[in-house]
Amino acid sequence: MVPVFYIFAALTIIAALSVILQRTPVYSALSLIVVLCSLAVLYVSLGAKFLAVIQVIVYAGAIMVLFVLVIMLLNAGRERHTEGSRLARWLGVPLLAAFLVEILSVIWNGLSSGAVAPPAPDAGPAAVGALLFRHYVLPFEVTSILILVAILGAVVLAKKQL
Amino acid sequence: MVPLSHYIALSAILFVIGAAGFIFRRNIITVFMCIELMLNAVNLAFMAFSRFRGNLDGQLFVFFVIVVAAAEAAVGLALIISLYRSRDTLAIDELDSMKL
Numbered sequence A: 001m002v003p004v005f006y007i008f009a010a011l012t013i014i015a016a017l018s019v020i021l022q023r024t025p026v027y028s029a030l031s032l033i034v035v036l037c038s039l040a041v042l043y044v045s046l047g048a049k050f051l052a053v054i055q056v057i058v059y060a061g062a063i064m065v066l067f068v069l070v071i072m073l074l075n076a077g078r079e080r081h082t083e084g085s086r087l088a089r090w091l092g093v094p095l096l097a098a099f100l101v102e103i104l105s106v107i108w109n110g111l112s113s114g115a116v117a118p119p120a121p122d123a124g125p126a127a128v129g130a131l132l133f134r135h136y137v138l139p140f141e142v143t144s145i146l147i148l149v150a151i152l153g154a155v156v157l158a159k160k161q162l
Numbered sequence B: 001m002v003p004l005s006h007y008i009a010l011s012a013i014l015f016v017i018g019a020a021g022f023i024f025r026r027n028i029i030t031v032f033m034c035i036e037l038m039l040n041a042v043n044l045a046f047m048a049f050s051r052f053r054g055n056l057d058g059q060l061f062v063f064f065v066i067v068v069a070a071a072e073a074a075v076g077l078a079l080i081i082s083l084y085r086s087r088d089t090l091a092i093d094e095l096d097s098m099k100l
Helices: A002-021 A025-044 A049-074 A087-108 A125-134 A137-157 B002-023 B029-055 B057-087
Strands: none
Touching: A002 A025, A002 B002, A002 B029, A025 A049, A025 B002, A025 B029, A049 A125, A049 B029, A049 B057, A087 B002, A125 A137, A125 B057, A137 B057, B002 B057, B029 B057
16 A cells, blocks of 8 residues: 555656646646546545545546647647746745745644554445535535536636627 | 655645646646646545544545536636637736726
8 A cells, every 4th residue: 555655646746747847738638637547546545435436537537528628629739938927937936935845844743654544434435425415415505506606607608709 | 554744745745736837837728727736635635634534524525625626617617718719818928907
């Protein structure tokens, strides 16, 4: 189990770097699919079988199909290099580096690495569904309204004349 | 078993990579994909905390985040299509006015 984590953690980081370093959006989208699938493997290593399947079907499947479809529809080619990002470069690099150092130091000091994991809870569809429909039934219903609004919004926004 | 701190460190690194892409990239679709990357980094943290606390609540949060991300992707990509129709560009440097 231990080498699986490090192999897929490295794969995730490499693919995530590829997402932001590729200049063509289709390559970024394909790298993002690799990130999502290797995160699904990490979810399996954490014992979350159901969410791993959902991750692959919904995220790497449905959502990324939507992305690739829009990239092809809009014929998005290589992005041009502009000078508008100079402020972002001068301000962004130190801020992001400070953020990363800060958060890693908090993790290093705050989370003792000797914490023993309790026995893994059963995370199959039955257990997740029981919790979802008993304890989290109100958020679930609110989610249905959210999806309805999202469908209507997508149809209205993508119509020919706005 | 891999310690919790390694999962959270991976999550933090992924989040910073996503934030870097959000700041540095100039294509609106790529920026949108970097937002998805940051959402997934947070999902990994939820999942790791859920496992190390020994209950399923964190996994339910991940479930809801995935649902919201799906809705967000649908609406956001519709917005991008609508923007492209009216401005004929995807570069965020040129999308800097509030009105047509």
